[in-house]
Every structure is written in structure tokens, then in C-alpha cells.
Amino acid sequence: MSEPATNLENLVAEAVGTASAASSSALNDDSAVAVNSQLNRPLYQSRIKVQPKLVHGTFRRIKWLVMALTLSVYYVTPFIRWNRGPGMPDQAVLLDFPARRFYFFFLEIWPQEFYYVTGLLILAALGLFLATSVAGRVWCGYTCPQTVWTDLFVFVERLFEGDRSARIRLDKEGWSVGKLARKVGKHAVWLLIAILTGGAWVFYFADAPTLAMQMVTFSAPMTAYIFVGLFTATTYTLGGIAREQVCIYMCPWPRIQGAMFDEESLLVSYKDDRGEKRGPHKKGTSWEGRGDCIDCGQCVAACPMGIDIRDGMQLECIQCALCIDACDEIMDKVGRPRGLIGYDTLNNHDRRKAGEPLRFRIIRPRTIVYAAALLIVAAIMVVALASRETLQLAVLRDRNPLFVTLSDGSIRNGYGIKIINKDTAAHVFHVTIEGLEGARLAGLSADEVNPTEIAIGPDALKNVRFYVSLPKDRLSALDHGLAELNFVVTDETGRHTVRETTFRGPDQ
Amino acid sequence: MSTQKHTDEISGVETTGHEWDGIRELNNPLPKWWIYTFYVCILWSLVYWVIFPAWPYLSSGGWKHTAGSYGYTQRGEVSAELQKVAEGRAVFMKQIDAMPIEDIAKNDSLMEVALAGGKATFADNCAPCHGSGAAGGNGFPNLNDDDWLWGGKLADIQTTLTHGIRWEADADTRQNMMPRFLDDKMLTREQINDVAEYVLSLSNKADDAAAATRGSEVFAANCVSCHGADAKGNQELGAPNLTDAIWLYGGDKATIVTTLSHGRGGVMPAWGARLPGSTIKELALYVHSLGGGK
Ligand code: SF4
Ligand code: SF4
Numbered sequence: 001m002s003e004p005a006t007n008l009e010n011l012v013a014e015a016v017g018t019a020s021a022a023s024s025s026a027l028n029d030d031s032a033v034a035v036n037s038q039l040n041r042p043l044y045q046s047r048i049k050v051q052p053k054l055v056h057g058t059f060r061r062i063k064w065l066v067m068a069l070t071l072s073v074y075y076v077t078p079f080i081r082w083n084r085g086p087g088m089p090d091q092a093v094l095l096d097f098p099a100r101r102f103y104f105f106f107l108e109i110w111p112q113e114f115y116y117v118t119g120l121l122i123l124a125a126l127g128l129f130l131a132t133s134v135a136g137r138v139w140c141g142y143t144c145p146q147t148v149w150t151d152l153f154v155f156v157e158r159l160f161e162g163d164r165s166a167r168i169r170l171d172k173e174g175w176s177v178g179k180l181a182r183k184v185g186k187h188a189v190w191l192l193i194a195i196l197t198g199g200a201w202v203f204y205f206a207d208a209p210t211l212a213m214q215m216v217t218f219s220a221p222m223t224a225y226i227f228v229g230l231f232t233a234t235t236y237t238l239g240g241i242a243r244e245q246v247c248i249y250m251c252p253w254p255r256i257q258g259a260m261f262d263e264e265s266l267l268v269s270y271k272d273d274r275g276e277k278r279g280p281h282k283k284g285t286s287w288e289g290r291g292d293c294i295d296c297g298q299c300v301a302a303c304p305m306g307i308d309i310r311d312g313m314q315l316e317c318i319q320c321a322l323c324i325d326a327c328d329e330i331m332d333k334v335g336r337p338r339g340l341i342g343y344d345t346l347n348n349h350d351r352r353k354a355g356e357p358l359r360f361r362i363i364r365p366r367t368i369v370y371a372a373a374l375l376i377v378a379a380i381m382v383v384a385l386a387s388r389e390t391l392q393l394a395v396l397r398d399r400n401p402l403f404v405t406l407s408d409g410s411i412r413n414g415y416g417i418k419i420i421n422k423d424t425a426a427h428v429f430h431v432t433i434e435g436l437e438g439a440r441l442a443g444l445s446a447d448e449v450n451p452t453e454i455a456i457g458p459d460a461l462k463n464v465r466f467y468v469s470l471p472k473d474r475l476s477a478l479d480h481g482l483a484e485l486n487f488v489v490t491d492e493t494g495r496h497t498v499r500e501t502t503f504r505g506p507d508q
Numbered sequence: 509m510s511t512q513k514h515t516d517e518i519s520g521v522e523t524t525g526h527e528w529d530g531i532r533e534l535n536n537p538l539p540k541w542w543i544y545t546f547y548v549c550i551l552w553s554l555v556y557w558v559i560f561p562a563w564p565y566l567s568s569g570g571w572k573h574t575a576g577s578y579g580y581t582q583r584g585e586v587s588a589e590l591q592k593v594a595e596g597r598a599v600f601m602k603q604i605d606a607m608p609i610e611d612i613a614k615n616d617s618l619m620e621v622a623l624a625g626g627k628a629t630f631a632d633n634c635a636p637c638h639g640s641g642a643a644g645g646n647g648f649p650n651l652n653d654d655d656w657l658w659g660g661k662l663a664d665i666q667t668t669l670t671h672g673i674r675w676e677a678d679a680d681t682r683q684n685m686m687p688r689f690l691d692d693k694m695l696t697r698e699q700i701n702d703v704a705e706y707v708l709s710l711s712n713k714a715d716d717a718a719a720a721t722r723g724s725e726v727f728a729a730n731c732v733s734c735h736g737a738d739a740k741g742n743q744e745l746g747a748p749n750l751t752d753a754i755w756l757y758g759g760d761k762a763t764i765v766t767t768l769s770h771g772r773g774g775v776m777p778a779w780g781a782r783l784p785g786s787t788i789k790e791l792a793l794y795v796h797s798l799g800g801g802k
Contacts, residue, residue: 045537242541249539400641404652404799409753412652414799467799472753 049171050244050306052154053164053298057325066142067151075196078203084108085424087458095205101459107385108459110422119381126377130370132260134362135343136267140253141320146246149197149239150304153190160186164301190240191232198231244305247318254315263346264361268319270299270310270341273353278310281334292336299341302326309341392420393489395499403504409472411505419454419489420461427491429454431466435486436503438474442467468503481507597621605786609662613793626794629787633779642798647757647774652798655754658682659743660802666792670785672778673746681778684746689730690769699726704764710739710751711759 054060080092082105089096094103102109102117109116131138140147160182161167170179202224203211214220215228238246247254261267275293293310300308302323305316309323327341348358398414406412419429431452433441441452456462468485470477477483485503490496514523516534523532557563560576600621604612612618631640637648644650649657658668668682675681689695695703706723708714727739734747741749748756757763757772779788795801 043537044540044543046540245539245541249542398641401639401643401650401652404643404650405753406653406800407655407749407752407754412799414652 047245048306050304051164051167052304052322053301053326054158055298055302055322055325055329057328059321059325063142063151063320063322067148070143070145070148071152075200078200078208082106085458088424089207091207093204094207097205108422110420113388116381116385119377119384122377123374123381126370126374129260130367130374132257133262133265133366133370135319136261136265137254137257137317137319140247140318141268144318146238146251147318147320149193149235150243152193153239153243154304156189156193157186160189187240190236194232194236194239195228197235198228201231202227244316247305248316262366264364266343266345266360267313268309268317268321268324268341269313269344269349270323271339271344271349271352272310272312273349275310275340283334287336292331292340294330294334296330298326298330299323388422389497390422391489391491391495391497392422393487393497393499394418394420395487395501397501397504403506405506406469410469411472411475412467412469413503415466415468415487415501417464417466417487418461419456419464421456421491422459423495424458426455426457427493427495429456430490430492431464432488432490433468433485434488436468436470436477436483438477439468439470439485439503442469470503470505475505475508478503478505478508481505597625601786604789605784609666609789609792612789613662613796619793622790622793623797625787626790626792626797629783629791630794633783634791637776642795647772649756650754651795652800653754654800654802655749655752656743656800656802657741657746657748657756660796660800662792662796662801664743665795665801666788668776669788669792669795670778670780672780673776674773675775675778678778678781682746684734686767686772688769688771691771695726695730695768699723700765700768703727703731703768704761707739707750707764708759708761711753713759 077093078091081090082092082103083090084103089103091103092105094101096103100111107116128139157167161170170182173179199215206224211220211224215224242250270293272291274291276291278291278293278295280296281287281290281294299310300323302325303309304320304322305318307314307316309317321343324339324341324343328338331338331340345360348360351358394417396416396418398416402413404412404414417431419431421427421429431441431454433439451466454462454464470483481504483503483505485501487499487501488496489499514525514532515521516523516532519534521534521536524535526533557574558577560580561573562576563574564571565573600618603618604622607615607618612622630638630642634642638644638651639648642651654660656664658664658673671678671680671682673682674684687694690697690700702719702723703726704723705714705716705719706721706727709717709720709723714720727735728737731739734745735741735750736747739750741747753759755763756774757767779791783791
């Protein structure tokens with residue numbers, strides 16, 4: 001990939017005054033106008049393809065790293081195993097819809113515990129707010145799947161069609177075998193990535209190795225193929241074709257972010273106080289009376305959103321920081337200090353103008369509030385998870401009839417009891433009552449050997465009916481026809497739980 | 509809409525003329541792919557009109573609508589689903605039909621079906637008299653308790669359900685009669701009072717020991733043939749146990765006197781003529797499961 005470097009050389013050559021006439025045509029390709037400029041907007045806008053140029057530097061390196069990390073998390077996670085004992089799925093992260101369970105490493109969430117997932121989502125939202133108030137749209141710029149996959153698709157595009165200027169030239173060119181081969185190759189690899197993306201998604205919903213085998217032998221369930229197809233289509237369209245259109249027109253986050261950051265948030269900005277007045281610079285001429293921006297357009301060429309950072313803060317800017325790398329490269333070449341484009345705050349912009357020292361106020365009311373909320377929710381989650389019960393008991397007393405008088409004059413109440421065994425082993429649960437002297441517990445059917453011993457398998461629940469009767473001579477224990485009664489369930493390991501309920505009889 | 513064009517000072521973009529609290533909407537161009545998406549949706553609606561019932565029209569028979577190419581209706585969808593349910597149930601109903609009722613009770617999966625079916629049938633047919641919780645009422649037995657007039661075994665309940673009680677149209681109906689001792693001049697008012705005292709004494713509620721003693725003789729002469737010498741009743745004859753805590757019409761003295769004087773004879777329909785045998789079995793199993801079954 002020597003071509004982009006050559007182009008850059010040409011640019012800098014121009015800037016330092018050694019440009020030849022032959023190389024200046026390459027420069028024209030690169031010094032593009034911002035695609036999404038405010039000028040000349042028609043009623044309906046055709047999309048002009050954004051052709052981001054490869055840059056080298058700190059932020060590009062960070063972005064490659066983040067891409068490698070997020071993609072591996074996405075593809076590898078479903079294949080991580082986690083031993084939960086016999087009869088239980090051994091997939092670390094699994095959304096088991098048929099069995100209505102969500103497994104996340106040591107966690108196993110039942111549908112009625114969905115608030116744990118709500119808690120996770122709240123944590124994610126607060127984390128997003130905090131990050132945005134500190135450093136703007138870092139989520140958008142580095143970790144958003146739309147950004148990561150688009151970056152990956154552009155990488156593939158560059159492999160087949162070369163860097164920005166080569167791609168622009170190729171698109172202008174007439175059709176040839178070479179062009180066709182490049183285009184077909186690119187789309188084929190895109191499609192492959194899209195299929196793999198959709199394919200990985202379904203692995204979160206079934207046993208990944210099994211499903212992977214089924215997928216390749218064409219014996220997987222139809223829904224799996226349908227979802228792979230769906231996610232293939234969306235990945236290909238959004239990452240390969242729509243790209244910046246998703247961020248600009250579909251995503252709500254750019255609209256919300258305005259409320260998240262303030263004058264002290266670190267935002268990728270062009271320091272106009274330093275850069276202006278901009279203009280081409282010939283080597284050897286003085287930097288006096290002019291700005292550092294040599295108007296080379298490298299920041300625009302690098303921008304995946306097709307905007308000009310020098311127009312100021314814009315809705316389209318995803319804060320990917322690639323223009324920082326682009327400009328730093330130029331500043332190095334022309335021998336000016338780096339950071340003409342860099343992470344800056346609105347207040348520092350004003351402080352610089354006023355000649356005051358710069359200040360970075362990461363800790364300020366806004367970030368403190370977000371951080372505190374984050375910590376509180378996280379603490380609640382930890383406490384809730386630590387005190388999660390693996391044995392639960394629900395007792396529902398019959399209300400129709402409230403009670404039944406038996407022939408010997410005793411009073412009987414019926415109870416529906418639900419025992420939930422969230423343990424990964426089977427247990428035998430012993431049901432007893434306490435709190436009402438003389439009351440007798442009986443199972444539904446008389447011929448059952450031991451109706452108060454209930455065997456429940458791992459990770460399962462059972463509904464059982466019980467009758468409690470109070471002899472006639474003990475009816476005085478009722479106060480206004482009411483007495484308190486506790487159901488106690490104990491398993492063979494001593495794990496036990498108590499649920500309060502009432503016993504009803506005639507109001508005498 | 510304002511007639512005057514307004515251009516936003518900062519962005520240089522024309523505004524739509526909509527203004528809220530000084531905030532104006534910029535008239536930025538819509539991306540073309542968006543408008544194409546809109547056209548595709550319009551095209552899709554045309555397809556929808558053809559495939560699904562869509563357009564109303566007036567014909568000689570009143571308002572009609574286009575049927576759509578597959579003749580789809582929601583009603584049709586529901587009846588197809590009901591049909592499927594019935595087919596699914598038929599497998600179990602056949603087994604329930606063929607099996608003796610005691611064996612069904614021992615089969616967990618059949619029991620599940622039977623209890624669910626019995627519950628629904630009970631709500632439709634029995635709840636009006638016995639109550640939705642089967643707790644009964646004055647003259648209508650509580651089916652939750654352990655006291656049975658005609659027997660609380662599965663087979664007894666099945667027979668009662670099939671043939672009813674004092675249901676004239678059924679030759680095998682359960683038949684008995686509490687005589688009208690006063691109306692038919694079989695006993696005097698005093699004798700009735702004495703017997704009532706005696707019956708109360710069986711559950712230690714008598715006030716007048718002398719009357720109760722006199723009543724015991726009247727009881728021996730008139731009542732033991734049905735209720736038995738120990739007054740514990742006889743399920744063969746449908747005669748209630750007079751010593752327990754459960755009274756169909758009430759266990760106070762006035763009610764007992766009324767019962768003795770004018771007789772009793774409640775009626776239960778013979779469901780065998782109205783419900784299939786398998787449904788009756790389900791119903792019997794359900795009633796038996798309410799807690800009092802023997
Ligand atoms: S302006 Fe800079 S930070 Fe913003 S999207 Fe473009 S390259 Fe990224
Ligand atoms: S800001 Fe930097 S990269 Fe952009 S035109 Fe000026 S010198 Fe070039």
C-alpha cells in the first residue's frame with residue numbers, strides 16, 4: 001500500500017514547496033469539498049459516497065485495537081463454556097427462549113427476574129451518559145457496532161480498491177475486467193462478513209457448537225436461517241452501503257447527545273484560534289500573521305462522515321478522532337506543533353482566546369451525578385444478586401370457597417403452593433406448617449404415600465395443592481374468623497424458606 | 509405556515525416556517541433513499557390490497573368487501589385453530605371414554621386433561637346452582653366437603669351426574685323422599701317438636717332434654733328406616749347423616765321443624781342426556797378432586 005503514502009508525499013511536497021506539476025493532479029483528488037456541506041442543498045439529496053482516506057497515528061491505532069477487541073468479544077463469546085452441572089446448558093452466555101432462561105456466566109435469570117436485565121440496561125445507559133459528558137460521543141467514535149463494522153467494511157474496500165484517490169478514480173472509470181474483479185471481490189468479502197455476523201448472532205440463542213454443525217450440514221431450524229438472512233441483509237446494507245447515513249438519519253443518539261455534553265466536555269475540535277487564517281503555505285515562508293492550517297484538506301479526506309471539522313461542532317461528527325491523526329501527520333511534516341485538531345473543550349477555546357491557562361474539569365457536577373447514579377445502581381445490582389434466593393415459595397390461599405366446614409365440624413382451607421428450585425441439583429422438599437396450633441396439613445390425595453415430600457428436578461418448579469384443617473375445638477384460635485399461618489419448605493440440605501399466609505374460618 | 513421565507517442565521521438553511529418558543533425547524537433536504545423507501549411502502553400497500561380483504565363495496569346484498577386472493581379471514585383463522593385444538597383433545601377424549609374412571613385417576617397426563625375439562629364443564633353447567641367454587645348454598649350441596657348424600661366415590665358421583673336426583677325423565681334417577689310429616693298428618697306438631705329436639709341432641713344442641721327423650725321414641729318409629737338407628741344416614745337411600753356438622757337446609761331448630769313438617773325433595777338434572785360420557789367422567793373427576801372425594 002504505497003499509493004496513499006505517495007499521495008501524502010505529494011501533498012506535503014506542495015506544502016513544503018517541492019511539488020512537481022505531475023503530482024498535483026493527485027492532490028486534486030484528495031483536497032475534496034466536504035460531502036455533507038451546508039452549501040447548495042437540494043430538496044431531495046442524492047447521497048454522495050464518502051471515501052475516507054486511511055490515516056496513521058495514535059487514534060487510528062486505538063481504533064484498530066478496539067475493533068479487534070469488540071469483534072473478538074462478539075464472535076468468541078457464544079463459544080465460551082461454563083459448567084453448570086448435568087442437565088444444564090454449558091454455554092456461558094445463552095438466551096434460551098424455549099426454556100425461558102437467560103444465562104450469563106454465573107448468573108441464571110428467570111423471566112420473573114427480568115429486572116436484572118433492566119438493571120444492566122440502566123447501567124449501560126448511565127455509562128453512556130457519563131462517557132458522553134466526559135468526552136463526547138466516544139461510544140459512537142470507537143465502540144458502536146455501526147462504526148466498528150463500517151470501519152471493517154472500509155478496510156475490505158481498501159484492500160480491493162485501494163485508498164481514497166484510487167477508489168475515486170476507479171468509480172469514475174469505465175467498466176473493465178479489472179474493475180469488475182475488484183468490485184465483485186469486495187462485495188463477496190462484505191457478504192461473507194455479513195453472513196458471519198448474522199451467523200454469530202444466532203449462536204447466542206442456542207448451543208453454539210451444535211448449531212454451528214447444524215448450520216453447515218443444513219439441518220438447523222428454519223428460524224436460524226431466517227435470522228441469519230435478516231442480519232446478513234442488515235449488516236451488508238448498514239455497514240457496506242448505508243454507512244454514515246445510519247448515523248445521520250436513522251440513529252436517535254446524535255439528537256440526544258446535545259443534552260449530555262457541556263462546555264467542559266472533551267470534544268474533537270478544530271482550534272480555529274490557532275488554525276486561522278488558513279491558507280496554503282510554501283516552505284521557507286514565514287508563519288507570522290497566519291494560522292497553522294495549510295488548507296490541505298486531509299482532515300476532510302479522512303472523515304468517514306464526509307464533513308469538514310473546521311466548520312465547527314456538527315450533528316454528523318461521530319467523534320472518531322481520525323481527523324486528529326490526519327492533521328497531526330501534516331503538522332509533523334510542516335514542522336508545526338501537533339494538536340491543531342484535537343480533544344478540546346468549548347471553555348478552553350475561550351480561555352485560550354482570553355490568554356488564560358487551560359483547565360480540564362473532568363470532575364464537575366454533571367459527571368459526579370452520572371457517576372454517583374452509576375455507582376448506586378451498580379451497588380443495588382450487586383446486593384440484589386448476592387442475596388438472590390435459589391429456593392422460592394409462593395402460597396395462594398383459595399378464595400372460592402374461603403373455607404369448607406367438614407362433617408366433624410372442623411374447618412378446612414385450601415392452598416395452592418408453588419415451590420421454585422433455582423438450584424442446579426434436584427432436591428426433595430418437605431412442606432410443614434407452623435404458627436397455628438392444632439392445625440393439620442394434608443395433601444390432596446389420601447393414597448399418596450408421603451404427600452408432604454415433594455421432589456423437584458434441577459432448575460424447575462412445581463405447583464402442589466395442600467389442605468389445612470383446624471379441629472372444631474380449636475376454632476377459638478381464630479380472631480374474627482382469621483388466624484396467621486406459615487408455610488415452611490425445607491430441603492434435604494437444610495435450605496429452607498418461610499411464607500406467611502392466613503387461615504380463615506367462620507366469623508363467630 | 510408563514511408566507512415569508514426565513515433563513516436561519518447560523519446554518520444559512522431555510523426554515524420550514526414552523527416555530528415553537530423561538531425554535532425553528534430547518535428545511536434540510538430529505539435523503540433520496542428515504543423517499544424511495546416511502547414509494548416502496550406505497551407499492552407494498554398495493555400488494556396488500558390484492559392479497560388481503562381490503563376494499564368495501566356496496567352490492568345488492570348490502571356492504572361487502574373484496575375477499576383477497578387467498579380468501580383470508582380472521583374468523584377462518586380462529587375456527588381453524590379451534591379445529592386443531594379439538595383434534596388435539598380428541599386423542600385424550602377417546603382414552604377417557606374407554607377407561608374405567610378409577611384408572612383415569614391413576615394416569616397423571618389423563619388426569620391433567622380431565623381436571624381442566626371438568627373445570628370448564630362445571631363452570632358452564634353446574635356453577636349456577638353449586639356456585640363457581642362448588643361451595644353450594646341453601647338446598648344445593650357444598651361439593652368441597654366430605655359429606656355426601658349419595659356417596660362420594662368416583663363411581664357414585666358419576667352415577668349421580670348421569671342420572672340426576674329425582675329427575676323424572678330418567679328411569680334410573682336417584683329417588684327418595686323426605687316425608688311431609690305434618691302436611692300428611694303423620695305426626696302432630698308436638699311430636700315434630702320432640703323429634704326436632706332429639707335430632708338437635710345428636711349434636712349436643714338440645715335445650716329440652718325431656719322433649720328429646722320423647723322424640724327419640726318418635727324417631728325410632730318413623731325415621732330409622734332411612735336415617736338408621738344411629739341417625740348416621742344411609743348413602744344407598746340418599747338419607748343424610750343427622751349427627752354431623754353439615755346441614756343442607758340448615759341445622760337450627762326452626763329449619764329442622766320446617767323440614768320435618770313439609771318434607772324436602774331437591775332436584776338435580778340427569779346430565780347423561782345432555783353431555784357425552786367422557787365429559788361426565790371429567791366432571792366426576794373434577795368434583796371428586798375438590799377435596800371431599802372418598
Ligand atoms: S470530523 Fe473528525 S472526529 Fe468527526 S467524524 Fe469526521 S473524522 Fe471523525
Ligand atoms: S486542519 Fe489540518 S488536516 Fe485539515 S486542512 Fe488544516 S492542516 Fe490540513
